[in-house]
Amino acid sequence: MNVLLKSATIVNSSDKKYHLKKRDILIKNGVIASIGTKIDSPSNTKEIKLKNLHISIGWFDSSVNFGEPGYEERETIANGLLTASKSGFTDIILNPSSTPVPDSSSDIVFLKNAAQNKGVNLHPLGCLTNSAKGDSLAELFDMQNSGAVGFYDNKKAITNPNLLKIALQYTDSFEGLVYSFPLDTRIAGKGQVNEGAVSTRLGLKGIPALAEELQIVRDLLVLEYAGGKLHIPTISTANSVKLIAEAKKKGLNVTCSVAIHNLIFSDDVLQDFNTNYKVLPPLRTSKDIRALIKGVKDGVIDFITSDHTPINIENKKVEFDNADYGTIGLENAFGILNQMFGLEKTIILLTKGRDRYGITTPLLKEGEKACFTLFNPDETFKPKIEDSISTSKNSAYIEKEHKGKVYGVIVNNNILF
Structure with missing residues (x-):
C-alpha cells in the first residue's frame, strides 16, 4: 500500500x-x-x-466491550473493530465481557485470532478469577504469555481482599497488571443510580459514593502491603480522585481511568428514566464532575475511556430497574473530548496509556x-x-x-x- x-x-x-x-x-x-x-x-x-x-498517531482506548463470543447480537469482534477504526482508534483494550468469559490461554488466543487482518489492534484482558466468580485465580501467567495485557473480572468487585493480595503478589513476578473494579457490593446493595436528591425524587435505589470510595481505600491498602501493579477502572467520585492522588504521592504503582460519560453527564439527566444513561459506575453530581475533570487535567486520572458497552435493544427498552448498564461511546469520544479540552489536550488524552499495558507507542x-x-x-x-x-x-x-x-x-x- x-x-x-x-x-x-x-x-x-x-x-x-x-x-x-x-x-x-x-x-x-x-x-x-x-x-x-x-x-x-x-x-x-x-x-x-x-x-x-x-x-496524529493512532488513538488508544483502555476500556471497550464487544459481544463475541456469546453476545454477537450486541457486537461482533469484526464490526466492533470496524466501529473503532471509523472512530479513530488503532488500539483498543477489550474487556472480558463475553460469555464464556476469557479465563484461559486458549480463550485469549481465540480473541487474538478473531481480530487478525481486521486492521485495528485488539489487546484482550483475561479474567482475574476462574469464570469471573471471584473464588480462585485464573491461569494468569499462561494468559499473559498468550497475549493478555491485564486481568479483570469485568465490572465485578473483588470481594475477598486476600485474593487481591495474592493476585498482586503473584503477578508482580511477571509484571502483570491487576484490575479492581471500585464497588463495595454490600454498600451498593441493589442500587441503580447515584444515591442523592435525584434518586430520592425519582424513587430509584441509590449507590452511594461510599461504595466506590470504601473499595478504593481497601484496595490501596492491599497494594501498599503486597506490591504489584494495580489499575482502578472508571472512577466516578470526587473523593476517589483525592484518594488516588494521595496514593500516587506515596509512590504506589496505581493507575485509574474515567469514562467520558461520567465527565459530562450528571444524574440530573435521569429525569426521563432514559435507560441509555444507566451506566456503572452511575452518573454522579456536578461536584463530582468538576473534581474528575480537574483530576484529568492534573494527571491524577491516567486515562479517559469511552467504556464502549453495546447492549441490545431488548435489554435497554425496558423498565429502568430491569435495564442493563452501559452506553456505546467509541464514535463519540473525539467530538466530546475536543469540545471539552481543546485539540492538543484531547490528542494527548487519546494517545497516552499504551505503556501501562506493555504496548509500543507508535512514532x-x-x-x-x-x-x-x-x-x-x-x-x-x-x-x-x-x-x-x-x-x-x-x-x-x-x-x-x-x-x-x-x-x-x-x-x-x-x-x-
Missing part, C-alpha cells in the same frame, strides 16, 4: 519539529517513507486530500510504521442514531453537540476510512 497524504496538519506535541505544521506524508508499504512540505505523488500511489486534514517519523488517525477538528455536528456503525444503538450522546469528525485510520498497512 502506497499512500500520499497531502497538506496534513500534524498534531504531535512530543515532537516540536512537526507539531501543528502542515506536511505531505508519503507512506510506502505501511512505512513512513518521507515527511516534507511538498512531495510529488509517485506512480502507483493513492493520493489523499481531505478538508482541513489533521493527523510519527520517517522509517517508522504508519499508525495514524485522520480527522477534522473543527467540524461540529449532532450525531444521529441511524448513522452509528455499532450494531447496538444504546447511545447516551444522541443530540449532544460534538466538535471534530474522524475520517479514519491508517494502520497495519491498511486504510480504514
Whole structure:
C-alpha cells in the first residue's frame, strides 16, 4: 500500500519539529517513507486530500466491550473493530465481557485470532478469577504469555481482599497488571443510580459514593502491603480522585481511568428514566464532575475511556430497574473530548496509556510504521442514531453537540476510512 497524504496538519506535541505544521506524508508499504512540505505523488500511489486534514498517531482506548463470543447480537469482534477504526482508534483494550468469559490461554488466543487482518489492534484482558466468580485465580501467567495485557473480572468487585493480595503478589513476578473494579457490593446493595436528591425524587435505589470510595481505600491498602501493579477502572467520585492522588504521592504503582460519560453527564439527566444513561459506575453530581475533570487535567486520572458497552435493544427498552448498564461511546469520544479540552489536550488524552499495558507507542517519523488517525477538528455536528456503525444503538450522546469528525485510520498497512 502506497499512500500520499497531502497538506496534513500534524498534531504531535512530543515532537516540536512537526507539531501543528502542515506536511505531505508519503507512506510506502505501511512505512513512513518521507515527511516534507511538498512531495510529488509517485506512480502507483493513492493520493489523499481531505478538508482541513489533521493527523496524529493512532488513538488508544483502555476500556471497550464487544459481544463475541456469546453476545454477537450486541457486537461482533469484526464490526466492533470496524466501529473503532471509523472512530479513530488503532488500539483498543477489550474487556472480558463475553460469555464464556476469557479465563484461559486458549480463550485469549481465540480473541487474538478473531481480530487478525481486521486492521485495528485488539489487546484482550483475561479474567482475574476462574469464570469471573471471584473464588480462585485464573491461569494468569499462561494468559499473559498468550497475549493478555491485564486481568479483570469485568465490572465485578473483588470481594475477598486476600485474593487481591495474592493476585498482586503473584503477578508482580511477571509484571502483570491487576484490575479492581471500585464497588463495595454490600454498600451498593441493589442500587441503580447515584444515591442523592435525584434518586430520592425519582424513587430509584441509590449507590452511594461510599461504595466506590470504601473499595478504593481497601484496595490501596492491599497494594501498599503486597506490591504489584494495580489499575482502578472508571472512577466516578470526587473523593476517589483525592484518594488516588494521595496514593500516587506515596509512590504506589496505581493507575485509574474515567469514562467520558461520567465527565459530562450528571444524574440530573435521569429525569426521563432514559435507560441509555444507566451506566456503572452511575452518573454522579456536578461536584463530582468538576473534581474528575480537574483530576484529568492534573494527571491524577491516567486515562479517559469511552467504556464502549453495546447492549441490545431488548435489554435497554425496558423498565429502568430491569435495564442493563452501559452506553456505546467509541464514535463519540473525539467530538466530546475536543469540545471539552481543546485539540492538543484531547490528542494527548487519546494517545497516552499504551505503556501501562506493555504496548509500543507508535512514532510519527520517517522509517517508522504508519499508525495514524485522520480527522477534522473543527467540524461540529449532532450525531444521529441511524448513522452509528455499532450494531447496538444504546447511545447516551444522541443530540449532544460534538466538535471534530474522524475520517479514519491508517494502520497495519491498511486504510480504514
